[in-house]
Amino acid sequence: MAYQALYRVWRPQDFIDVVGQEHVTKTLQNALLQQKISHAYLFSGPRGTGKTSAAKILAKAINCERSPVSEPCNECAACLGITNGTIPDVLEFDAASNSRVEEMRDVLDKVKFAPTAVNYKVYIIDEVHMLSISAFNALLKTLEEPPKHVIFILATTEPHKIPLTIISRCQRFDFRRITAGAIVNRMKLIVEETGVDCEERALQMIARAADGGMRDALSLLDQAISYSEDRVTVEDALTVTGSVSQGFLNRLANAFQASDVASGLAALDELLYHGKDPARFIEDFILFYRDMLLFKTAPNLEESLERVMLDDEFRMMAEAIPIEQIYQLIDHLNKTQQEMRWTNHPRIFLEVAVVKLCQMEAKQTTQPQSGDIGQLIARIDQLESELQHLKANGVAAAQHDAPPQPQKPSQRTSRKGFQPAVGRINEVLKQATKSDLNLIKANWGEMRANLMKSHAALLNEAEPAAASDTAFILKFKHEMLCQMAMDKSDFLEAVTAALYKLTGKRFLLLGVPEEQWAAIRENFLNSHHGEEGMDSGTKKEEEPHILEAKKLFGAEFVEIID
Incomplete structure (x- = not known):
């Protein structure tokens, strides 16, 4: 038969x-x-x-x-x-x-x-x-x-x-996937009945490679029996299933721990030389560190381990590697596995992953020891005390004695940084009205809600300062945010389009940092008060307190009521 x-x-x-x-x-x-x-x-x-x-x-x-x-x-x-x-x-x-x-x-x-x-x-x-x-x-x-x-x-x-x-x-x-333990027990019965000599660890390797299917497990066992000579060994099972031996995984893990890039790449070359599947290898390595994590956190759950055998070498390695480092290793290997699914050259991703993991370990080993940390803390305390002393004496006195410098904001604009369009801003201030500004402010919140999150984030610390029928001035709290916003053409177009949908007007956006805005507004008021932006019934020679109010708040925000 x-x-x-x-x-x-x-x-x-x-x-x-x-x-x-x-x-x-x-x-x-x-x-x-x-x-x-x-x-x-x-x-x-x-x-x-x-x-x-x-x-x-x-x-x-x-x-x-x-x-x-x-x-x-x-x-x-x-x-x-x-x-x-x-x-x-x-x-x-x-x-x-x-x-x-x-x-x-x-x-x-x-x-x-x-x-x-x-x-x-x-x-x-x-x-x-x-x-x-x-x-x-x-x-x-x-x-x-x-x-x-x-x-x-x-x-x-x-x-x-x-x-x-x-x-x-x-x-x-x-029907559920069959557990590895149940598959091993069934295969033990079969090898005993058929008289085949088989190592128990080999059966465990086959059961884990079967992925919950009894038919797959028996097919792999049949193939391992044909491949072996007198006794089915662990090496026979690894060869048939395409898995990587634990000794090889230990060797690579030691290379990561010792930051030995050359040893790690040599081990990887040996792996690929023997025809191992890169995808199967990366999966075995993830399960290796997964079992190490379970062993460190719950050592009594040995039956939950899927890939490793608890030998002395594995126990010593698990004690030497901290849990936080295992999390990082699993995360890097998982990302590499996802990248390998969409490439025709998985070896390159494996080699890059080995180098990264070795370098990651090298960075961690250069962290300061407990004695160095104590010296750093003492040095920080000393610097903080010196800073407090400077604030209480030297810096405060210098600030108190220094004469006022009204030209400082204008000097900031001359430095290499953001330079607002002062001419356009002055034109907007000449034609600015309170109704145009209120129109923009009334729709400001809804406009921000309609923007992308990245665009709306640039407006977190910005507010409209003045507006005419065709343009408005946007005041930013920080110069860096103003620079970023005004350099983004898509941001300017998005704000203009959003306001157009809400107001029916297409406003030109002019950005200005808060510090520079104060100087520009003051210069405008000094040169234009009594001529433009004032009501027709206002006297050319106004009282001092009215002029002061316009200097502080802006002529467009001051309304005189008899």
Whole structure:
């Protein structure tokens, strides 16, 4: 007889053999004993978790000659015939290769006929999500009113692709990923029965690479047995699964810790030389540090570790690396993994990541020690005391004795920095009115709400100072913010457009820092008071307190009432 793969030889024949799905098998067993069988079931879950096997076991248990039973006897003619596939009343239909409506109708046309060899006709439709919309519509009517002698079992890995009208007519069972421990226990039973010599650590490596699927685990075990000579070792399992040995991960982690870029790159070259998959390597490395983090924070949860074995080298390394550093390592490796998904040259990203991680460690090792910190604190205290002394004596006295310098703001404009358009500002002040300024201020808040966050942030410490019918002056508290705002053409256009939508007027924005605005306004008032920007009934020679008020607040803000 030709050789059969392990996953076919050891396919579950009883509910007790379905590993890791006790929540499903127990429910089905109770329903069998109580004879509460539904007309349709939906088994969903990841690949290799026992969906089709459970469907066949359920078909045998329903038609077993000793029913009602919780487990099929696997001895009667019905059980043996269903196992061998010789009973036509139990049909396994592959929707992936028979997705057209014609093929589904050909199957459904035979539903109305009574079974010939067993009590119930069982239709197992695998990968049911692959059916076309027309095929689903053909199946829907039969599921709604099926004959009493027919049971449908639908199996799928993607239940979200199945119409809700189909799902609502089925009892749904969700199969879970099988834990690594359950997979290892099942493989131990298999190697003991087959007489294969296998290391337990090799089985653990295979179970972790299977990603929760028993069929994948048995396929990898079958491949490892063929690859090995007399005994399946950890190295055999690593070679078959493409994983990286823990010794290699320890070597790279030591290179990071010692800031040894050359050693890290040499280890990476050796890894790629042996044909390891870069994507699998980066995943193993993330799990390595993840397990190290769990070991440091919860050392009692050894069963939660997915990648490492708790040997002496790993324990010593975990004690030497602080938790904050592990967070940074995982973050850098995770970013590298995301970048590698969209490139044709993953090796470059791996090499850059190794260099970055080594340099990051080098920066951390140069941090000051506790003695140096104490000296720095003492030096800071000394400097603070000297600064307080200068403020109390020298600086205060110098400020008190220094004569006033009214030209200081104008000198700031002559330095290399922001220089406002003084000529345009003076033209705006000549034509400025209080109504135009109030119009802008009334819509200012709503205008800022309509801007992008980056544009609105530039207006946090700015306010309109004066406005005419065509332009307005925007006063900034800091010169740097004014420079940034006036250099951004998109910002100026956004503010102008937002005000135009709210007011119907297109205003020209003129920015000026607060310090320079005081000097510009004072110079304007000194040269234009009594000529422009004043009411027609105002006298040319005004009283001193009125002139002082205009100097302080601006002529456009002063209203004289008799």
